[in-house]
Amino acid sequence: MANVYDVLQERGYIDQVTYEDELRDLLGNESVTFYVGFDATADSLTLGHFIQIMVMMHMQKAGHRPIALLGGGTTMVGDPSGRTDMRKMLTKEEIDNNASKFKEQFSRFLDFDNGKAIVENNANWLLKLNFLEFMREIGVHFSVNHMLTLESYKNRLEKGLTFFEFSYMLMQSYDFLQLYRNYNCRLQVGGSDQWSNILGGYDLIRKLEQDKVYAMTFKLLSTASGVKMGKTAKGAIWLDHKKTSPYEFYQYLRNTDDRDVEKFLALLTFLPIDEVKRLGSLKGSKINKAKEILAFEVTKMVHGEKEAIKAQDASRALFLGENKEGSIPFTEFDKSAFEKGIGILDLLTKVGLTKSNSEGRRLIKQNGISIDNAKIKDINRTIILEDFNDNKLMLRKGKKIYHQIRIK
Known part of the structure; x- marks a missing residue:
């Protein structure tokens, strides 16, 4: 040994x-x-x-x-x-x-x-x-x-x-x-x-x-962009599934910068070092396979194989535009909450996609918020019952962060 x-x-x-x-x-x-x-x-x-x-x-x-x-x-x-x-x-x-x-x-x-x-x-x-x-x-x-x-x-x-x-x-x-x-x-x-x-x-x-x-x-690890590893705009990436869902945990690692893939594979997995170097050397779109392996291996250790598979399936489905539920984070509301409507800025903060209304305004002006793949243009948009399809709608921040709203 x-x-x-x-x-x-x-x-x-x-x-x-x-x-x-x-x-x-x-x-x-x-x-x-x-x-x-x-x-x-x-x-x-x-x-x-x-x-x-x-x-x-x-x-x-x-x-x-x-x-x-x-x-x-x-x-x-x-x-x-x-x-x-x-x-x-x-x-x-x-x-x-x-x-x-x-x-x-x-x-x-x-x-x-x-x-x-x-x-x-x-x-x-x-x-x-x-x-x-x-x-x-x-x-x-x-x-x-x-x-x-x-x-x-x-x-x-x-x-x-x-x-x-x-x-x-x-x-x-x-x-x-x-x-x-x-x-x-x-x-x-x-x-x-x-x-x-x-x-x-x-x-x-x-x-x-x-x-x-x-x-x-x-070494205290930071990403290639200078951000401390495990930190996001919303805060820390937690090992407790109640604070950071397995899907969010998986997605954080799946979104690793190309420049960090080899380093994170070496530090956060038990993959043989030769395999780490091989995966880290992949170029172009092929590096995404290495990111999937990184996200799956770490999620499996932290949350178990079953949750890792669910998170991977959900991530792949969203990447392909299928919008399957999988283990996508969701918030459930009583139907009455939307009878008079909830403003988009309030809804974004309620479910944790933004920290403040000012952040929500900025994202909407930058075309960074979508509902069921339709960009939100109006910061005063109100979400009402008619916006739901089968009692569900999908919020998206940027290209990769999803949150489903369900009503009962």
Whole structure:
């Protein structure tokens, strides 16, 4: 079996790593316990998180033990990395609910039988800390002068950085120390924006335990057009089918820019790398086959094969102009709602195709909104019962985003 470090490197995951040669040898010769932290800032993981989940799956398949660390404690502070303002404060109840949803989602991707993977929650130790004891044991090892040179903090200094947020690095570092002590965890992995935080824990263990541990980060992925992967005008692409339907999830990946196909196939699927390169090299209309494979493979992992097939069938039908229902997103209204009519701008926002009336006006003026393949020209258009065919009509935004309206 190939060394998992080489696999991760060949597929394009790795950004930075400490003691590269030593870590590669360690991963090739021992079963290593490692962890990834997930702050519970929402009630579902996103497609952006899926990169780290893929890393965990690759590592577990190679015989290593992942710890998915839920940030029940650190979420109460909020990571300032990459932020220009303070994160929204969540209640403990909201954080606990979000963490429970994360735990459920991890079970789809990792094998937790017989301790092959672990879910921990840093609330188990962070919420019990005594401030003075913590600062005497941990805070004494951190230099404020050094911390102020880090990008995660420098970006916030102009608008103001609270001591509350300044403590985040200490807590994340303490997480690594606790997992080292409790599980012999010797490696922390995360996104490249976590490099400073991860090094804090790596250095803390060296000072307190006189042992060597390791750090590895992965590139924060953006599309060729510069947009963060997994983000749309409507918001994040969620792994929860109630927040992002399997069809929408499939369509997001099916609409991947030609320039990103090979990269996303390598990072988001388990297809052999030779096949990834072959599909990524396709030109012209043939690249659409690679996009279908990408969308199908990822949707299958996240939502199951049945939903992936339904989403693929619906996507193909719409592409061919057949307007089959499949798993196309829909909203059901009571028939009485359209007796007096609903303005097109209001309808677009009600079903989530636009965020505001101004966005709807702009799209209509740009011929970007259709009903049953007929362009809407009038921003004051009212949708009434006579517009429905067999109690249904199809809204379309742009060329590829569909939403069906049903009445009962």
